[in-house]
Amino acid sequence: MNILITGGAGFIGSHLIRHLLEAHPAYTITNLDKLTYAGNLANLRDVESSPNYRFVRGDIADGAFLMELFKEQRFDGVIHLAAESHVDRSIANPTEFVVTNVLGTVNLLVAARAAWEGQYDGKRFYHVSTDEVYGTLGSDGLFTESTAYDPHSPYSASKASSDHFVRAFHDTYGLPVVISNCSNNYGPCQFPEKLIPLFINNIRLMKPLPVYGKGENIRDWLWVLDHAKAIDLIYHRGTSGQTYNIGGHNEWTNIDLIKLLCRIMDRKLGREAGTSQSLISYVTDRAGHDLRYAIDASRLQRELGWTPSVTFEQGLEETVDWYLGNQAWLDEVTSGAYQHYYEKMYTDR
Ligand code: NAD
Ligand code: TYD
Secondary structure (H helix, E strand, C coil): CCCEEEEECCCHHHHHHHHHHCCCCEEEEEEEEEECCCCCHHHCCCCCCCCEEEECCCCCCCCCHHHHHHHCCCCCEEEECCCCCCHHHHHCCCHHHHHHHHHHHHHHHHHHHHCCCCCCCCCCCEEEHHHHHHHCCCCCCECCCCCCCCCCHHHHHHHHHHHHHHHHHHHHHCCCEEEEEEEEEEEECCCCCHHHHHHHHHHHCCCCEEEEECCCEEEEEEEEHHHHHHHHHHHCCCCCCCCEECCCCCCHHHHHHHHHHHEEEHHHCCCCCCHHHHEEEEEEECCCCEEEEEEEEHHCCCCCCCCCCHHHHHHHHHHHHHHCHHHHHHHHHHHHHHHHHHHHHHHCC
């Protein structure tokens, strides 16, 4: 099996690649990544010399480049994660999200279809998506695979659009696709612009913790490795044309999560109880801020036997330990030094 992973230098992609190399040592894995601010090859340092792994720097918005790559490489499958992924950035700059998330996905679908030319046996195009396409829930109910799409942010609108194109390629051309929509992930190597790593970084530096609105929004948190394992399972055993929801059965209001994180950080850093919590600063709410996401993952459990393996308390402890044990990683990605390094390394070639 020769599998193309897009966005493999990012948070979820790097965990997925490490998992696949371990679980399927006979596979060849190609990681295609543009190395935006969110892509960091340091996330894969421990596996980069594996003989069955290779990295290609490239932009999925470049359709001609993709056509060439697919012609050269004869991939059996694609697991597509490359995306602009942060809601706040999408509010500031929506166009970039259309280019990568919508156009980039369509370019990949076109390249896969051309390379496979109707010879779809043993081929698979897996699109990794988000629960945010479903919009927001009130105080009860869960997102199922048949919940109508109702995206509110430019990020979720671009992911919803890409999901529709993936289904359209299945329905129109018979491309063997599968889609999963996952809840919020957490764990090591997440860029510190998302809630958990941002707040861990700010607490360690005694900087304010900007809580949007009243902190009453609810998210369903999933340990990133449980997502990687679900992707592996769905890639191999999911039904073509099907959608699978992935979630942690783990809903937290932002403020309760932040207070738990503050308690863990005080303990780990040997600070007096309450020190981290005193950094909380309530700020203007995010525009169009979805109130609640919560996933019904029963199809995945029933059909493929998947359940989350880690409690939130365990996962959060492990996450905090990782960031505190890798403060140089945090300093590097927040200083931007690593990006200058990559720019230089690749433009000088
Ligand atoms: P991330 O932002 O950490 O990583 C994205 C990766 O894509 C980076 O390595 C980046 O360099 C690369 N990339 C961006 N634009 C590219 C382009 N034009 N061409 C090639 N590569 C490009 O994101 P993540 O959190 O790892 O998310 C991965 C996928 O999972 C995304 O599709 C996201 O929508 C989805 N998802 C994320 C979450 C979450 O909680 N993080 C939850 C559900 C679904
Ligand atoms: P985030 O990690 O950006 O994920 P998403 O918006 O995709 O769910 O945010 C998680 C929640 O935390 C969301 O309700 C917004 C909130 N939030 C804050 O309150 N302050 C912050 O600085 C950030 C980044 C997020």
